[in-house]
Amino acid sequence: MITIVSHDAGGAEILSNYVLQNKDDYQFVLEGPAVPIFSKLLGEIKIKTLEDTIRNTNLYLTGTSWQSEIEKLAILTAKKSHIKVVSFIDHWVNYKERFFFKDQLVLPDEIWVGDEDAYQLAKSIFPLDIVKLKSNPYFESLKSYFKNLKPGIPSSEGFNILFICENISDHAKKSFNDERYWGYTETDAIEYFFKNLEKLNIASGNYTFRPHPSDENGKYDWILDKYPNYPIQISNQVPLFEQIAKSDLVVGCESMALIVASLANKKVVSCIPPEGKTLGLPQSKIIELRSL
Template identity: 30%
Template structure:
């Protein structure tokens, strides 16, 4: 397994993260480094991840105060909070080197702007070649480094190859679209309904079972209108404890643009993007992703 880049950073090290994406990528690196001089400031979705990964390193104090005496500040780049941005502001004010991990493939410069003020890090970390190329193109003045994606490696470790799975099951990974794309129905419902309408055009065996996996933020019963125990295809809720368990029994995976699709690609599954033709373009750049909107008109 590749060594954690955190192992060689000047200490003490302050890590600040809020959104789940960066936390899932950063905190395994913190855990693997095994350094006693790392303090993690986590809030929002990252808090539970930090408790599971690096409980002994958690610090509930003011991250700005900790940064004043730090050697390095490492942050995520989420949108849902000012925690990470404020940590970079503090790092700049105290002359502390700051590193920011970007866990997606879009809006690179925008992630470092709040209220019209840009605070760039001293280094950007990414975890794949697509993101590395985009970071170098969008923020050329900041050095970019590709670091190991331990989270992705954990998710796919030990999963069976799809060709060894006997049952004909497709995993549909739902996620809130937070947009209606000019129509009255939430985007996630439009995408699922459009996907079901395109099933006859896909070379999938029959009978087929679709296991529908709601997003963690979805309320119970959100997708009940789509469920059908009897029919073709059979559509049931996925009851797996985690994504890895859900992928273990699926030969095919579908969804809009969740990171779960990236995990499924890494696990060798055939993966369909279900964004309909009237929706915005998918932001996942991965070449093996099958975009249903590009397969031509429905038959």
């Protein structure tokens, strides 16, 4: 029996698609954003506690989260019970921080990554023998989806801009006790984007801001008040890949969704302000607004 342990959205997208593509006996320890992601893809799921899974598990397969400690607890539980544990990293930034629990580095038996860039990065940080290169099941699913898109799905109602919001300040606050640890916040990035629209040659367009799963309701209502002359909507009620498919331009900071958009051959822009951190995404297709 394989036990899937997941909380944050990025890892949940990968692991839910892994389950869909790899038939086996599974049980699930899910919390937070992972619950609706798994349910939408796999249907009704019985969710168990970590303690309930110990006696009948021969492998734990986890994501990595900044919002929750559940994956780290799964690693500790597996190690204590002599059960193999594997963690699939879903991004290209903050690798070592993903495995700190109460100031101690807690590593699984194997770390899986889904592309060559992530593989080289992980090998430079972790013991070589535990890092494994695997196909990314989420990206494989998306490639298939975008490949089979019929012409005409993009909207004919004008130029459509999708802004992928990220909970940068909360992440930095929880991880480093400083919401400006990376030199900027999500608010800074959004304001920087609007101040530099001319660099992107956007004369007019429709703007959709997609909140992060960890964002509180109403967090981005200030955008509607500050920029009343722009046609703006705030929505994450439809799947990410559908919003991307209907967009002409996808903007964010360093969300995995920017990589998804590049897979869909969309124009992709990172709007990390000049005072912010170095862009952690490796894909060359992503344009940095501050470099224009």
